[in-house]
Amino acid sequence: MMIAIVSNFLNHHQLMLCNEFKKYCDEFYFIATEEIPEDRLSMGYSNMDSQYDFVLRTYDGSTDEKKIYDVLDRSDAVIFGACKDELIEYRMKQNKLSFLASERFFKKGTWRRFHPAIAKAVKRRSVQFKDKNYYVLCASAFLPRDLSLLGFPAEKCYKWGYFPKTERLECYPEKDSGTLRILWVGRLLKLKRADMAVKACAYLKENNVDFSLDFIGDGQCKEELIKLIDKYSLQNNVNFLGSMSPEEVRENMKGADIFMFTSNFREGWGAVVNEAMSSGCAMLASSAAGSVPFLIEDGRNGLVFRNGCQADLNKKLYKLATDSKMRENLGKEAMHTINNDYCPEVAAKRLVEFIKAEDKSKVNFEKGPMSGAEILKNKWYK
Structure with a gap:
């Protein structure tokens, strides 16, 4: 079997999945279309x-163009991420099995489907x-809803995501019984809503409540956050730890x-959620x-608060x-979810099963990667 992924650049959120695909393939390739940006390198990538x-x-x-098209021609399946549309169109002229791996298109609102240039790009x-x-x-x-609004069938949409390394901890990590430690990880951008934290x-x-709040990451909103911390006299509670390597982030999560995790609808996925759940965080x-x-x-493997609702976040943070005991139960269930259900091993195995199936409609998984992705509106959570 031969599988190829075409995307911008390889990173630690994709590496484990690539390694799993290699186990099933005679040939596997990741076609990188862009050099990794400097800002990602400064973040620890x-x-x-x-x-x-x-x-x-x-x-x-470094790679001859003929080699790229040879891979597109010969692969049993190609997964397209961030790449030129022409590469997708080349493959689809032959109607060979292909997948589009994507975050949502209308992060700024589904009204953008009425913008001619945006609608044209999504349809393409x-x-x-x-x-x-x-x-x-x-x-x-x-x-699925973004696509369905433009006429793409929801039944051809499957649950996927990002699959960073799972911790595979032998037991629930021991937590300090002293000061409650709260962690927030990400770039300090407006869409991340660190102010809500x-x-x-x-x-x-x-x-x-005796607590500490640690921010890992940097960004344009840091000065605004410092002013907010001063306003609420939280100088002795809040720490800015700066950018860290993925390994250092994981140690802090444990x-x-x-x-x-406070992001708004402009957050595509949020791989730190996978990582924190795998590390046993509530x-x-x-x-x-x-x-x-x-x-x-x-309520089973985590708590959800209604987007943008400070009162809901306050209430649930206080509850945790x-x-x-609730924190421990949620943390254990979170570990189980990521390490057993939503992990690179399961995702790769299921996609390979789908690729091999002659009748794709008969490949049905109840939950997790490659299960059917239903249409979900923004206001799904009440």
């Missing part, structure tokens, strides 16, 4: 494109192939009691992020902060 022999780079002349990558041997791997629970922690302080996540409806069952 490494340049993996030159570290693995299965990566074919199109952007620096998806709707024009709706009757072909072409399926969608959803890296957002909201993607600060305000929620101010609510904890008002209610006499020691955290609660992981807050999750408290916004309903707007693309990963949350796929990964979190509210004052109930250590």
